[in-house]
Amino acid sequence: MAATRITLERDPSVARAIAADPSSACESDLTAAPWSFDAAPGYGPGSSSADPFPAAAPVQGEIPAEYRDASDAELHERIRAARTTLGERVVVLGHFYQRDEIVQHADYVGDSFQLARAATEHPDAEAIVFCGVHFMAETADILSGAGQNVILPHLGAGCSMADMATIDEVEECWEQLEDVLGPLDKEDEDGLVPVIPVTYMNSSAAIKGFVGRNGGIVCTSSNARTVLEWAFARGRRVLFFPDQHLGRNIAKAMGVPLGLMPMWNPRQPLGGSTAGELEDSRVILWHGFCSVHRRFTTAQIDKARAEHPGVRVIVHPECPMAVVDAADESGSTDVIRRAIEGATEPTTFAIGTEINLVQRLAAQHPQHTIFCLDPVVCPCSTMYRIHPAYLAWVLEELVAGRTVNRIGVAPDVAVPARVALDRMLAATP
Numbered sequence: 057m058a059a060t061r062i063t064l065e066r067d068p069s070v071a072r073a074i075a076a077d078p079s080s081a082c083e084s085d086l087t088a089a090p091w092s093f094d095a096a097p098g099y100g101p102g103s104s105s106a107d108p109f110p111a112a113a114p115v116q117g118e119i120p121a122e123y124r125d126a127s128d129a130e131l132h133e134r135i136r137a138a139r140t141t142l143g144e145r146v147v148v149l150g151h152f153y154q155r156d157e158i159v160q161h162a163d164y165v166g167d168s169f170q171l172a173r174a175a176t177e178h179p180d181a182e183a184i185v186f187c188g189v190h191f192m193a194e195t196a197d198i199l200s201g202a203g204q205n206v207i208l209p210h211l212g213a214g215c216s217m218a219d220m221a222t223i224d225e226v227e228e229c230w231e232q233l234e235d236v237l238g239p240l241d242k243e244d245e246d247g248l249v250p251v252i253p254v255t256y257m258n259s260s261a262a263i264k265g266f267v268g269r270n271g272g273i274v275c276t277s278s279n280a281r282t283v284l285e286w287a288f289a290r291g292r293r294v295l296f297f298p299d300q301h302l303g304r305n306i307a308k309a310m311g312v313p314l315g316l317m318p319m320w321n322p323r324q325p326l327g328g329s330t331a332g333e334l335e336d337s338r339v340i341l342w343h344g345f346c347s348v349h350r351r352f353t354t355a356q357i358d359k360a361r362a363e364h365p366g367v368r369v370i371v372h373p374e375c376p377m378a379v380v381d382a383a384d385e386s387g388s389t390d391v392i393r394r395a396i397e398g399a400t401e402p403t404t405f406a407i408g409t410e411i412n413l414v415q416r417l418a419a420q421h422p423q424h425t426i427f428c429l430d431p432v433v434c435p436c437s438t439m440y441r442i443h444p445a446y447l448a449w450v451l452e453e454l455v456a457g458r459t460v461n462r463i464g465v466a467p468d469v470a471v472p473a474r475v476a477l478d479r480m481l482a483a484t485p
Contacts, residue, residue, distance in 0.1 A: 070155065070412050070435055082434030090210070090441045091116075091124055099216055102437030103347040107216035114190065114211040116441070123445040128157070131444040135161050138451035146454060147181045148447075149174055149196070151188040152389045153410040153439040158187045158447060167389045168192050168257045169276035173481065175199050175206075183454055186463075187447065189213045189438050193463040194261040198470045198477060206463045207454075209446035213438045215258055220344035221298035223262040225322040226253075230270070233295070233340075236331045241271070244292070251340070252291035254283060256299050257480075258346070261465045261473050263297070268472030274480040277373050277388035280306040282483045284339075295320070297342030301349065305373045305380045307339045317341055348436050349374035352408040354382045356429040360406040364425070370395055371408030371429070379408060389413055396421055411435050 081087070085101035093100045094116045098109045123131070139146070139161065149171045150162030159165055164174040168188070175184055175196035183205045186193040190213060197206040230253075234240050237250040244250075253272035255263050264274055271290065275283035284306060287294045296303035297320075304317055316338040320327030326334065327343075334340065352375045360367050370392050371383040380386045385395065389409060396405060396417055404425040407414045411428050412435055418426040453460045465473065 070415060070433060070440075080431075080433050082432050086433075086435070086440070089124065089445075090443050091119060091445070093441075094118060094212060099214065099437040100212065100441055102440050103351060103434045104216040104437035107219075107347055109216075110219050110222070113214055113219065116210050116212040116446075119445060119449050123449045126445065126448070128444065131448050132157075132161075134448045135444060135451060138448065138455050141455050142183075142451065144178075144180065145182045146185060146451070147174075147178045147183070148185045149187060151192065151439060152393070152413045152416075153436050154187050154442060155412060155440065156416060157444050158442055159416070161444075161447060162187060167276070167278070168195070169278055169388075169480075170390060172196065172199060172257070172477070179204075183207055183459065185209065185447070185450060187442050189215045189218075190463070191215055191218045191258060191260055194465050195257065195264075195477065197463050197465050198261060198264070198473050205459050207450050207459065207461050208463050209450050209461060210441045210443070211461055213441045215438055217256075217298055217344055217346045218258045218260055218263075221255075221259060221263060221322075221342055223260065223266060226263060226266055226297065229295070229320060229322060229327065230266075232326055233334065236326070236334050249291045251293050251295050252287040253295045253297075254287050254303075255297055255476070256280075256302060259298055261469050264473035264476050265469040266472075268474070268476035272476060273483065274476045275483070276480065277302060278390060279480065279483050279485050280373070281310060282485045283480065284310060286479070286483055288338075293337050293340060295340045295342075298344030299346060299374055300341040300344055301346070301376055301380075302373050303339055303341045304377050305375075305386065308377065312338045319343055346374040348410050348434070349408065350376065351430050351432075351434060352376070352379045354378050356408075356431075357382045357406070360427075360429060364404045364406065367404045367406050368395075368399075369406045369408070369429070375408050383408065393417065396424065396426065399424060410439070412439070 083101040148162050150159045150165045172195050176199050179201045184196050185207045186196050193206050193208040240250050253267045253270050255267045257276050318329040318333045318337050319341050321343045349372050369383040370385045373386045402423050406429050408429045414428040
């Protein structure tokens, strides 16, 4: 399904909700401007603030004071003026989890899969401004044309889940698996190789390149089952990274026993498993997770059911298995959105995903009662780093003939990564 333009009938801004009641937020620092945290390495306040931060991760430099000091109204006017001047020379993509202050300026709004497709649909645009996180901008650069520039408004908008699997760790894992399973490119009597690598979209370009070089594929939360079917048709087992919960939930739904899904901890020999456990495995799960979706619990679902009889609970498959099992449904951000849009009668929905999307859906569908399972407002730390000041800055730099915050992927990585991404785009559920 294509990414879409979303029109907001009223402003359900998470930023305003936090400002009105900072005690309801996971961190009081969420009320501060994001440039307050640019000088120090880290994900910033929000759900990922406690996650380990890679030393080599990009850090956003200070933007000019004129943007930091501008009012909200001035920033929005400057963004609109720059968009008018640039016209079709620029395309702005916005992820579902972005602030509403950003989404209102996006040409397309969607999940990472939809926006990856949108990046390929405007070959004549000189620039693609990706209001998302770093791995998404890398993917757009890989899929876009040679003459196009992909821009990430805030270089510190990374992803702690993606950072939980580094290229060095994955290559070391691959070597250890080869010691246990033999040559990993050798087919057996059934034409299957010992293991197929599958990486979630939430991973670096280097990881996607590794997967492409080793016969693997990229998946999204919307096509993960189709991708695993593709992988099982080619290999005895799957190495799935970096999100353990998505891999476990999808494989379990496909009938893979939990006992055949050992965890790979990159800080332990053989990932913390025995050679026998790896030989018997069907899916080897990487020790990674999403800090937003790990916040959801079965106790929250129990509370929602007690307080709202008949509530329809839908959660993202990055949530822990017990949460997915306790929910009525699970699915990608777009699946959640379409479920709400498709409800013909007034319905109460309890949603287990990022708060910006949940509040936006509640604003767009006032005929329903829609609330987030987590009562504490705790947005994705890195998505939250992109503020209208950064968007105004990168757009006005384009007007002036300068490109800042360009995200580029080297050809030796981009070429095999494109192979893995093309396989993903072809794996339509």
